[in-house]
Amino acid sequence: MTGATHRSGPVVSVRDLRIGYRTGHGTLQAVKGVSFAVQAGEAYGLVGESGSGKSTAAMALTRYLAPNAELSAGDLSVAGVDVRSLEGRRLRHFRAESLGVVYQEPGLALNPTMAVGEQVAEVFRLAGAGRSEAAQRAHAALERVQLTPAAVIAGRYPHELSGGQQQRVVIAMALAGSPDLLILDEPTTGLDGRVETEIMALIDRLRAELGFATILISHNLPLIAAHCRRIGVLQDGVMVEEGPSERVLRSPRHAYTRSLIAALPDIDARRSRPASGADDTARPVVTVSGVSKDYHRKRALRDVSFTIGRGEVLGIVGESGSGKTTLGRVLAGLTTYDGQVTFDQGGRPGRRRLPQVQVVFQNADLSLNPRRTVRQVLKRSIRLLDGDQTVEQLADSVGIEHELLDRLPGQLSGGQKQRVAIARAFAGNVPLVICDEPTSALDVSIQARIIDLLVELQQRTGVSYLFISHDMAVVRQISHRIGVLYDGELVELKQSDELFESAEHPYSRQLVESALSLRRGWPRGDARAEEPGQVIA
Amino acid sequence: MGMSVLTSDENLPEPGALTPAAAAVQDVATASATPRRPRARALLRRPTFVISAVIVLWWILAAVLWKVVGLDPYSNTGKLLAAPSWSQPFGTDNLGRSVFARTLVGADRALLIGPLGAVMATILGGALGVIAGYFRGIVDTALMRVFDVLVVLPPIIFLIVLVTAFGSGTRALILCIGFVYAPGIARIIRAAVLAEMGKGYVASARLQRESRLRIMALELVPNVWPTMLVQITLSLASAILMTATLSFLGLGAQPPSADWGLQINANMIYLQQQWWTVLFPALAVASLVVSVQLIADNIKEVSRP
Incomplete structure (x- = not known):
């Protein structure tokens, strides 16, 4: 069963796969008759939005499903083994030897109380290796995923590694059993663009060296297109389109695929860029000068200075841990800091001092009180921010239907929740709104609509944004100027177009490079041959 | 790209469709804020909860209605230490009082x-916990x-000290118990509040x-309320046991009160021959404490995300 023995047919063969979940109210179909095959050494991609059944379909290959799942299929086999027939010991052996899985959150996939070297060695020990042999092979495995010096890394605990390093460890573990198939379930979703590029390049290289097949599951169409030979598009548990990635992207046949492609943030277009408000730079809304912040001796921000003009959108990019979120919290006054942040009061009449900043957080699930209805939230916000709209007017302005007003956040979709969070920030005339990754927890199609909403609100009300994101395409779309944070320092601050054309700092160049490489010239390799406009149109 | 921007609803599948698929494979926390009604219904579907609730209800009725029904826990029925019979279902004690009446009346206290x-x-502990968690x-x-200091003191010894200092009147006992369980x-x-403080809504x-x-x-x-509810019930069970214990030790109720702990103490010497004088009040304490504890357990299970 191991490795490169007889490989006559495809590594993965799935025919008419159906998976449902039994619930209190009957069975809920998550996957409705999906078929696909993956050849040995092939890179296959499954793309779709949350709830499309892409993860469920792929995880069925490991037979790791919830206890209330009902599975039926015409064929479901990996490396010639019928997965449905496996039980107990044989199932465990199959999982250990035939496939590996890399999960979205490497931090959760690793045991926090165990050095990573031991965790990798454990896989070899379970396969029967002795203690010292397992340790040696673990070192080799870590070197293979370019974690060097392996001896040093092996002794580290997961929290001492960066997100990218953690994911390399998970990959090393997944590959420890020399599997025929590697399932990558959103492997780079929590990571920033530069690390994403590195991790995906590593996987591509290892696939070429070791000859395993990969199934890459993602909601990120450009990423899948860049790293897979063929892709399948899933919608509501049905595979609506399948084909070579180049063909699917250039001439999508199904309406859903077309809408997915249309919703992609367009790295080169400035379609929705708000009209510049930079004319009023003489009186910036906020002036930040020499701001530093340490968390227990760990530097989060160092000597950051900039201004945001009235009506200006300032984008802030940087990898996780670069201090982006801390910067947002400093401006919002949610944390202490050294240095100065001065708000221009704008000659407001001297009533009760109103808040100068509102924040739209990344995770709308957490930023709305689960026990308060939409109406309660909005009503209170209008009152506190001294707004002059009614709850209904405010709801209209962000596209929340009136029948949603008396619901609790738990009864709303992700996009609706984020709209409520946005409405809360716009309940009064607050001059600065900080958007901290407001769309990165959302599906692509909803992402596009939320961005459009933010742009529209900005143009209508003339507020300024500090727009924090790791997605260069999104930031470019919405920002007048972009600042690049690297290790707590603001290494570059330029007009958006200028940054994309002539980034000076090596780190900004890398960011721009990673962003462009995904959008340009599908398939990979022939990077600059295509005008991206053609692909996206 | 010209899609209609504002008013179009997000074209998601109905919310239910998202959860099982994602949860099954990714171990994502599934429950999207369980609405309240299903929680009450889920409780009623648990047999241990229903049985416990019936037992607690029984004791509440006994405590409220014994005067109305005309039970007499104090007068001599004429027969001392009589075994359970049709006229005296739980028998009588050494002073000829009906154990049945005394057991029911004991629920009052x-x-x-x-x-x-x-x-x-x-109230005391919750307020201080929220304050500590909010202000940090x-x-x-x-x-x-x-x-920390108060929590490490063994509650029974702490209580004995308090009762010795402030007396064993009903009001004093209530205050003492409140003080002992608040920390x-x-x-x-506080721990629950700290978890909430990290969320964006605060x-x-x-x-x-x-x-x-x-x-x-x-x-x-409102967001730490389930935790509070569980704590109320848990400390309730413990507090009932503690009052009985104090009476048993002679520090709580005084004769001729029908307090369960006092009854057990007074009749201990008859345990070998006239077991009914001890068994029924003991069963009463046990059934009430265990039921309340089970109710707390069930609430905890149901409100777990």
Whole structure:
């Protein structure tokens, strides 16, 4: 069963796969008759939005499903083994030897109380290796995923590694059993663009060296297109389109695929860029000068200075841990800091001092009180921010239907929740709104609509944004100027177009490079041959 | 790309469709804020909850209605230490009093001191816990160090000291029990509040200059309420047992009260021959305490995300 023995047919063969979940109210179909095959050494991609059944379909290959799942299929086999027939010991052996899985959150996939070297060695020990042999092979495995010096890394605990390093460890573990198939379930979703590029390049290289097949599951169409030979598009548990990635992207046949492609943030277009408000730079809304912040001796921000003009959108990019979120919290006054942040009061009449900043957080699930209805939230916000709209007017302005007003956040979709969070920030005339990754927890199609909403609100009300994101395409779309944070320092601050054309700092160049490489010239390799406009149109 | 922007609803599949698929494979926390009604229904579907609730209800009825029904726990029926019979279902004690009547009437005291003590403890502990969790810093440290000291004192010994100092009247006992259980509750509520403080809705409220009192009362308390409810019930069970224990040790109720602990103490010497004098009050304490504990367990299970 191991490795490169007889490989006559495809590594993965799935025919008419159906998976449902039994619930209190009957069975809920998550996957409705999906078929696909993956050849040995092939890179296959499954793309779709949350709830499309892409993860469920792929995880069925490991037979790791919830206890209330009902599975039926015409064929479901990996490396010639019928997965449905496996039980107990044989199932465990199959999982250990035939496939590996890399999960979205490497931090959760690793045991926090165990050095990573031991965790990798454990896989070899379970396969029967002795203690010292397992340790040696673990070192080799870590070197293979370019974690060097392996001896040093092996002794580290997961929290001492960066997100990218953690994911390399998970990959090393997944590959420890020399599997025929590697399932990558959103492997780079929590990571920033530069690390994403590195991790995906590593996987591509290892696939070429070791000859395993990969199934890459993602909601990120450009990423899948860049790293897979063929892709399948899933919608509501049905595979609506399948084909070579180049063909699917250039001439999508199904309406859903077309809408997915249309919703992609367009790295080169400035379609929705708000009209510049930079004319009023003489009186910036906020002036930040020499701001530093340490968390227990760990530097989060160092000597950051900039201004945001009235009506200006300032984008802030940087990898996780670069201090982006801390910067947002400093401006919002949610944390202490050294240095100065001065708000221009704008000659407001001297009533009760109103808040100068509102924040739209990344995770709308957490930023709305689960026990308060939409109406309660909005009503209170209008009152506190001294707004002059009614709850209904405010709801209209962000596209929340009136029948949603008396619901609790738990009864709303992700996009609706984020709209409520946005409405809360716009309940009064607050001059600065900080958007901290407001769309990165959302599906692509909803992402596009939320961005459009933010742009529209900005143009209508003339507020300024500090727009924090790791997605260069999104930031470019919405920002007048972009600042690049690297290790707590603001290494570059330029007009958006200028940054994309002539980034000076090596780190900004890398960011721009990673962003462009995904959008340009599908398939990979022939990077600059295509005008991206053609692909996206 | 010209899609209609504002009014179009997000074309998601119905919310239910998202959860099982994602949860099954990714171990994502599934429950999207369970609405309240299903929680009540889920409780009613659990047999241990229903049985416990019926038992507690029985004792509440006994405590409230014994005077109405005309039970007499104090007068001599004429026969001393009579075995259970049709006329005296639980027999009589050494003074000829009906054990049946005394057992039912004993619920009165058990359900007065325990619950009021538990409510006291929850109000005091809950308020201090929310304050410590909200303000953090010095307030938190100061409160918590004091609580740490109080929590390590064995409750029964602590109570004995308090009762010796402040007397064993009903009011004093309620206050003492409230004081003894408050620190434990405060610590748990503080932990729950700290978890909530990390969430964006608290930050948003602060950014809108919402008053501290409103943030604590309207934003935080409703979200730690399930935890509080469990703590009320758990300390209730414990408080009932504690009152009985104090009476058993002679520090609580005094004769001729029908207090369960006192009955057990007074009749202990008859245990070998006239077991009914001890068994029924003991069963009464046990059934009430275990039932309340089971109710707490069930609430905890149901409100787990």
